[in-house]
Amino acid sequence: MKKNQIDSLKNVVKNWLIEIDKTEILPSDIIALSFNLYMPYGLELVGSKSYDEEDGDWACEEDFKPKQRKCPNFEVPYSLEWEEVLKIVVGILKELVTELSSTNLFSVKHIAAGFVDGDLIVIK
Template identity: 50%
Template sequence: MGNDESKPDFQTCCTPMEVFDKQKVKAIVKQWLLFIAEYETLPNDIIALNFNLWEAVEENGQSCYTLELTGSKQYDAENDDWACEEDFDPRERNCDALQLSSEIPWEEVLNGLVEVLKELKKELKVISLFQVKHITVGFAEGDLIVIK
């Protein structure tokens, strides 16, 4: 991200949150999405976005849940494989500032992020990311939950 001081450094290593703090998670995700919206151009042919939850494992064996964003030119409500088509891959695809301890039950993480993204969809409805027709969230190996 260069030497531009106005851009947040999402590569900063964080200590994973031990509990799902909805307001803190929301603030982190909001800052990340606003950054992407400001510094990326979402192609007009992207009709769907997927927020992919995944478990990052550190060299020391510790793990945490984190979030990434990709976009696709296609969407299929009956088959979640559409999300594997990464036609939009933002430079800051990973929300590195969001690290949730893998000790938090995965269901709590997923349900919490569904709530956060639904709230942000309403609050940030004018940004290009929330103008797409379809938005989902889910773990890479699980079912996707429709946000929009």
């Protein structure tokens, strides 16, 4: 993807997260967020009361499911390999963790991203 396409995708993800933060109350016992990619290239968010870096199954615990769980307008060319999509999303989320650090959503201790049923990449 070209830089302007990645910037556009970042804005889509950022706006989605800002909307969730404005309209949802993140329960105080949620300590981890998992950004799950799925085919054909969509992105969803769930939160968990547990976290185990050695066991990615923590991300299967959907203790927090925002009403707008799936990122709207998340458009990635189907021609991209899944590794490239994951790399792009991880890069975007790393930037947003800094940019949105004052949001309640990103006050959690742990954030990870990966494909559903795949290995997670720790972002925070």
